[in-house]
Amino acid sequence: MNNKEKLRNAGLRPTKQRMIIANILLNGVNRHFTAENLQNEINSSGNSMSIATIYNCLKKFRNCGLIKQVESSKETAIFDTNINQHHHFLDEETGELIDIENEEINLFKLPEIPKGYMNSGVEVLIKLKRQI
Amino acid sequence: MNNKEKLRNAGLRPTKQRMIIANILLNGVNRHFTAENLQNEINSSGNSMSIATIYNCLKKFRNCGLIKQVESSKETAIFDTNINQHHHFLDEETGELIDIENEEINLFKLPEIPKGYMNSGVEVLIKLKRQI
DNA sequence: TTTTTACTTTAAAATCGTTCTAAACTACTT
DNA sequence: AAGTAGTTTAGAACGATTTTAAAGTAAAAA
Ligand SMILES: [Mn+2]
Ligand SMILES: [Mn+2]
Ligand SMILES: [Zn+2]
Ligand SMILES: [Zn+2]
Numbered sequence: 001m002n003n004k005e006k007l008r009n010a011g012l013r014p015t016k017q018r019m020i021i022a023n024i025l026l027n028g029v030n031r032h033f034t035a036e037n038l039q040n041e042i043n044s045s046g047n048s049m050s051i052a053t054i055y056n057c058l059k060k061f062r063n064c065g066l067i068k069q070v071e072s073s074k075e076t077a078i079f080d081t082n083i084n085q086h087h088h089f090l091d092e093e094t095g096e097l098i099d100i101e102n103e104e105i106n107l108f109k110l111p112e113i114p115k116g117y118m119n120s121g122v123e124v125l126i127k128l129k130r131q132i
Numbered sequence: 133m134n135n136k137e138k139l140r141n142a143g144l145r146p147t148k149q150r151m152i153i154a155n156i157l158l159n160g161v162n163r164h165f166t167a168e169n170l171q172n173e174i175n176s177s178g179n180s181m182s183i184a185t186i187y188n189c190l191k192k193f194r195n196c197g198l199i200k201q202v203e204s205s206k207e208t209a210i211f212d213t214n215i216n217q218h219h220h221f222l223d224e225e226t227g228e229l230i231d232i233e234n235e236e237i238n239l240f241k242l243p244e245i246p247k248g249y250m251n252s253g254v255e256v257l258i259k260l261k262r263q264i
Numbered sequence: 265t266t267t268t269t270a271c272t273t274t275a276a277a278a279t280c281g282t283t284c285t286a287a288a289c290t291a292c293t294t
Numbered sequence: 295a296a297g298t299a300g301t302t303t304a305g306a307a308c309g310a311t312t313t314t315a316a317a318g319t320a321a322a323a324a
Contacts, residue, residue, distance in 0.1 A: 013300070018301090036281090051303095052284085053302055056301080071257060072204075073201050075280075075281070076280085076281065089246060089249075091249070104241070104243040105239065106239070106240035106241035107256070110236075111258075114230065118261050118264075119260065122257070123256070123257045124254065126245070126253075127253040128249040129252040130249060131249055145321075146320090147320075148319090150272090166310095184275080187312075188272080208311095209311085
């Protein structure tokens with residue numbers, strides 16, 4: 001499925017701006033990025049886009065499940081093109097995230113889900129320190 | 133150990149402001165909170181404190197390990213008085229966090245830690261949706 | 265104890281990431 | 295082609311956090 005179809009499937013009009021972003025993000029190579037990272041990539045690809053549009057697109061893409069937003073205590077929002085359930089290493093010093101595929105972790109025992117709720121995803125974060 | 137000693141042990145001067153915050157946070161009852169939550173508690177305890185001081189204190193407390201900061205994609209920083217390794221349920225709709233004690237989860241298989249790094253903490257987040 | 269020093273608090277300003285506004289533009293429908 | 299609903303944009307606004315710099319306080323030195 002090409003990017004135009006992906007956008008249409010998600011219920012999004014394939015505008016020029018959304019296609020530029022889709023072509024950068026949805027090329028099969030997964031990455032973690034901020035809105036500013038993406039704007040820099042857009043600029044170096046010879047295009048340009050308002051930061052408001054970038055935020056609008058990222059929010060739409062996220063809400064449609066085309067990308068995810070990472071849980072992070074950094075002040076800047078971090079997005080992720082890997083939409084499969086997966087886990088992360090976090091280098092606490094640099095903030096760098098590294099994907100851990102779902103099969104690499106096995107959760108043996110899980111707590112009971114609170115009454116009235118259902119499990120909607122489990123994420124494991126392994127924090128890393130430089131070895132001494 | 134009383135709060136004054138805890139601050140001294142952490143290498144922090146037990147100032148009036150830090151003692152007010154320590155008395156609210158380090159009373160044995162764990163909680164998740166924002167800087168603004170804390171300022172409201174300070175105000176309702178009959179005290180008052182500059183928001184800059186509250187942020188200064190929280191950062192010092194965090195860096196000394198007296199409190200933790202939660203990994204969260206909310207725009208406002210969330211702190212946690214539970215400094216033991218533990219996990220969380222997250223109600224994605226409300227943002228509410230519920231502690232899961234460490235023993236309630238068993239990680240059977242863990243991936244290999246990247247070369248040059250050491251594991252400095254594992255956190256599991258279980259996202260919750262309202263049951264349909 | 266007094267003096268000195270380093271650290272802390274504060275209000276206010278600044279900064280930063282993100283969202284809003286409202287006008288111009290564009291994609292889709294009829 | 296005309297209508298309409300959705301989108302983009304620059305710039306303003308916003309909310310969270312940090313910085314500034316001056317005044318205050320705690321600990322150390324004398
Ligand atoms: Mn955050
Ligand atoms: Mn922010
Ligand atoms: Zn990832
Ligand atoms: Zn907690």
